[in-house]
Amino acid sequence: MSSDAPATGPQRQTRQRTAVQSVLEGRDEFTSAQDLHDLLRRQGTAVGLTTVYRSLQALADAGQVDVLVTAEGQTLYRRCSSEHHHHLVCRTCGRTIEIAGPAVETWADAIAREHGFSDISHTLELFGSCPACSSG
Amino acid sequence: MSSDAPATGPQRQTRQRTAVQSVLEGRDEFTSAQDLHDLLRRQGTAVGLTTVYRSLQALADAGQVDVLVTAEGQTLYRRCSSEHHHHLVCRTCGRTIEIAGPAVETWADAIAREHGFSDISHTLELFGSCPACSSG
DNA sequence: CCCTTAGTGAAAACGATTGTCAAAACCAGT
DNA sequence: ACTGGTTTTGACAATCGTTTTCACTAAGGG
Ligand SMILES: [Zn+2]
Ligand SMILES: [Zn+2]
Ligand SMILES: [Zn+2]
Ligand SMILES: [Zn+2]
Numbered sequence: 001m002s003s004d005a006p007a008t009g010p011q012r013q014t015r016q017r018t019a020v021q022s023v024l025e026g027r028d029e030f031t032s033a034q035d036l037h038d039l040l041r042r043q044g045t046a047v048g049l050t051t052v053y054r055s056l057q058a059l060a061d062a063g064q065v066d067v068l069v070t071a072e073g074q075t076l077y078r079r080c081s082s083e084h085h086h087h088l089v090c091r092t093c094g095r096t097i098e099i100a101g102p103a104v105e106t107w108a109d110a111i112a113r114e115h116g117f118s119d120i121s122h123t124l125e126l127f128g129s130c131p132a133c134s135s136g
Numbered sequence: 137m138s139s140d141a142p143a144t145g146p147q148r149q150t151r152q153r154t155a156v157q158s159v160l161e162g163r164d165e166f167t168s169a170q171d172l173h174d175l176l177r178r179q180g181t182a183v184g185l186t187t188v189y190r191s192l193q194a195l196a197d198a199g200q201v202d203v204l205v206t207a208e209g210q211t212l213y214r215r216c217s218s219e220h221h222h223h224l225v226c227r228t229c230g231r232t233i234e235i236a237g238p239a240v241e242t243w244a245d246a247i248a249r250e251h252g253f254s255d256i257s258h259t260l261e262l263f264g265s266c267p268a269c270s271s272g
Numbered sequence: 273c274c275c276t277t278a279g280t281g282a283a284a285a286c287g288a289t290t291g292t293c294a295a296a297a298c299c300a301g302t
Numbered sequence: 303a304c305t306g307g308t309t310t311t312g313a314c315a316a317t318c319g320t321t322t323t324c325a326c327t328a329a330g331g332g
Contacts (some may be wrong), residue, residue: 012278012329034319053283073209073288076320088248097251104240105326108262111235112224117264119227124195124260128253148298148309170288184312189289209319210288 019045020055029078029094030068091129155181156191163229166204166212226266
């Protein structure tokens with residue numbers, strides 16, 4: 001039904017996009033567009049904030065980065081594996097671990113179908129204090 | 137530790153707070169502060185937008201309403217049962233069903249502990265098309 | 273090299289939420 | 303009812319993350 005391939009619009013290889021991607025490669029925490037912008041500046045490869053936002057948007061659309069909206073409404077991004085998964089995030093240091101939950105997936109679908117809902121999707125994230133941060 | 141009692145600050149029962157609560161009682165969808173503000177105005181019992189936000193904040197702190205942050209960063213509120221639960225929300229009409237998932241709760245705790253995390257919390261929401269909306 | 277077109281970014285616009293602060297509503301205690 | 307102190311209200315300004323604008327730059331195919 002819906003259009004097939006996500007129609008990945010034209011993609012020119014620019015210095016900026018490469019920079020954003022490379023910074024993401026090197027981090028395992030979820031990071032905000034603004035923080036990424038700062039990191040890029042410090043690292044020498046300055047990129048306009050607007051472009052950082054656009055690059056992240058594109059990467060997210062292409063499914064190359066995961067998006068996480070905090071309780072405060074901030075949007076964070078992270079380079080993740082491509083399979084469907086969820087996250088266990090440290091509330092203090094941001095350290096993130098990808099977790100798979102086959103059981104949860106089927107449970108979610110079952111519950112939803114049970115109520116007559118279709119075209120189901122879900123969000124599931126775990127938060128806590130990682131070993132390092134909780135041993136304060 | 138910090139200051140004394142959690143001091144659930146004084147709570148005067150005002151016309152405004154009553155109005156906000158009553159509107160929430162009558163809805164089963166998650167609603168934004170602004171929409172609530174409009175509903176109140178239309179209904180005749182006008183309440184300042186600032187006050188609507190404050191009332192909702194208070195209700196949320198008191199655990200009397202559930203809070204949901206959309207992917208777009210908007211904060212929505214809903215009068216829910218007091219036990220811990222999650223939601224199955226229709227993407228189209230907003231109709232919401234509360235769901236319990238004991239299995240998920242234990243799974244979440246187990247996974248987190250397995251990775252050495254403590255003080256765990258989680259967010260889990262299901263989205264889909266309800267029977268009425270999907271029969272289009 | 274040239275031209276078309278996508279990409280860039282500084283600055284302005286947005287929009288939900290929060291802060292400010294003077295006026296209004298409450299609530300004892302006279 | 304009158305009074306003084308505290309709480310609440312709400313119009314308006316201020317925040318702040320994100321998006322839009324739009325003139326300018328630079329991929330990259332021919
Ligand atoms: Zn991920
Ligand atoms: Zn899942
Ligand atoms: Zn609820
Ligand atoms: Zn739960």
